[in-house]
Amino acid sequence: MAEGDVALRYVTADLGYRGRAVLRGVDFTVRDGETLALVGPNGAGKSTLIKAVLGMAEVVSGEVVARAPVGYVPQIDSLDADFPVSAADVVLMGRYRRIGWWRPTGRADRAAVRDALDRVGLADRARVRFGLLSGGQRQRVLVARAIAAEARLLLLDEPLNGVDATSQEAILRALGELTASGAALVVSTHDLNVAARIADQVCLLNGRQWAVGAPADVLTGDVLRQAYGGHAIDLPGGRALLVEP
Numbered sequence: 594m595a596e597g598d599v600a601l602r603y604v605t606a607d608l609g610y611r612g613r614a615v616l617r618g619v620d621f622t623v624r625d626g627e628t629l630a631l632v633g634p635n636g637a638g639k640s641t642l643i644k645a646v647l648g649m650a651e652v653v654s655g656e657v658v659a660r661a662p663v664g665y666v667p668q669i670d671s672l673d674a675d676f677p678v679s680a681a682d683v684v685l686m687g688r689y690r691r692i693g694w695w696r697p698t699g700r701a702d703r704a705a706v707r708d709a710l711d712r713v714g715l716a717d718r719a720r721v722r723f724g725l726l727s728g729g730q731r732q733r734v735l736v737a738r739a740i741a742a743e744a745r746l747l748l749l750d751e752p753l754n755g756v757d758a759t760s761q762e763a764i765l766r767a768l769g770e771l772t773a774s775g776a777a778l779v780v781s782t783h784d785l786n787v788a789a790r791i792a793d794q795v796c797l798l799n800g801r802q803w804a805v806g807a808p809a810d811v812l813t814g815d816v817l818r819q820a821y822g823g824h825a826i827d828l829p830g831g832r833a834l835l836v837e838p
């Protein structure tokens with residue numbers, strides 16, 4: 594298979610806040626049609642790596658080059674669920690970059706919203722208030738918003754965190770369709786089984802980039818033991834590993 598165009602590249606990047614790096618040595622490339630999974634313990638720097646693309650964290654040194662337009666799916670608990678809008682309204686926000694928020698929405702926008710909700714299995718929830726949906730359904734709406742935006746590079750921060758099994762499968766199916774259509778994805782996850790299942794590359798973080806490569810090369814006991822000092826982790830294939838500090 595021919596290699597896709599570069600969608601995202603980190604070049605020996607140190608990332609952080611107010612001039613202080615919290616994550617060092619990030620160095621990888623994601624191409625069209627590829628999924629890169631970000632894994633690592635709490636506080637490893639997964640969100641920071643994603644936020645550096647969006648200008649929400651600082652590139653202290655090195656370089657981060659992303660191809661626009663970028664879609665971002667934030668952690669669900671960072672949102673105000675009482676927001677008085679419907680699921681369809683939230684998805685429509687993904688179109689604002691294209692139509693300008695002050696312009697009336699057209700038929701094509703409404704069709705794009707319906708299609709995006711359908712792709713995450715929520716076509717029948719379009720008019721339901723966002724805050725009345727379950728956590729998993731809200732997460733699916735946010736994925737639909739990124740789909741409606743027609744972004745070619747999507748950054749998803751823990752999209753499966755606290756999500757029920759039905760929503761998890763709907764989200765993973767939608768992500769698979771996005772990469773099949775040529776989008777590049779970066780997905781952070783605590784779940785190494787999910788990483789092994791969806792990723793072409795896995796990037797293992799803990800304050801610095803410990804490893805990046807094919808899942809079979811990165812998700813090994815030896816590599817994980819080094820990066821996750823003092824944590825119990827679930828390995829792909831249902832095995833568990835207790836890591837001594």
Ligand SMILES: Nc1ncnc2c1ncn2[C@@H]1O[C@H](COP(=O)(O)OP(=O)(O)OP(=O)(O)O)[C@@H](O)[C@H]1O
Nearest residue numbers: 609610611615633634635636637638639640641642
């Ligand atoms: N706005 C901020 N200002 C300063 N430091 C921050 C800020 N946000 C995060 N950090 C610090 O950066 C480090 C990495 O945090 P980050 O949220 O990127 O990790 P994470 O891997 O996403 O963690 P989690 O899995 O718990 O969400 C942590 O030490 C955190 O305290």
